[in-house]
Amino acid sequence: MKSEPVITTATxxxxxxxxxxxxxxxGLPISDELQVAILGVVAALAPLAVILSRGKVVPSANVVESVKGTTVIAGEASELATGTPVREAGDLYDDYTDPEAETSHEQTHRADG
Known part of the structure; x- marks a missing residue:
């Protein structure tokens, strides 16, 4: 189940x-008919549950990064070895400055000035 994290109907x-x-x-008195009925309901509802949950998960092989505690670690799709610490969890843009925005801002002020 490495690449399929969703429970299957058979499971x-x-x-x-x-x-x-x-x-x-x-010792719970469950008749054969009730057992068959319960399994029938499970057989009917399990595929629906799988379909609904499949859209909310990503196969492990496609994960580039994940968060473990307060650290972002490399996933299976990363160029780094799986589990390698990448950075502390938080905003990706903490302490980030866009060089193009800075250049554009400087050019605007020169043109005005």
Whole structure:
């Protein structure tokens, strides 16, 4: 699951099946019909959950940077080794000056002056 961080329909069904088996083993009276109905609902809803959540995640192989604590670290898509500290987390533009903006500002003042 390295490149697919979303739970799959098969995984969801397997988890629910295991939970039903556990509840039956603990003595909860779940009929065969109810077990089939529960698994049917899971089989119908799990793909929807996967579809909705897939758009909210990025496969690990496409991650350039991520934040761990207060440090930005290199991801799998970075030129750096995965996990290499890159910088402290915060605004990318802290202490940044755009050289083109400075040049444009200086030229404007010279023309006025």
């Amino acid at each position: 969801a069904t397997a988890i629910v099946t295991a939970l039903i088996a556990l509840l039956v083993a603990l």
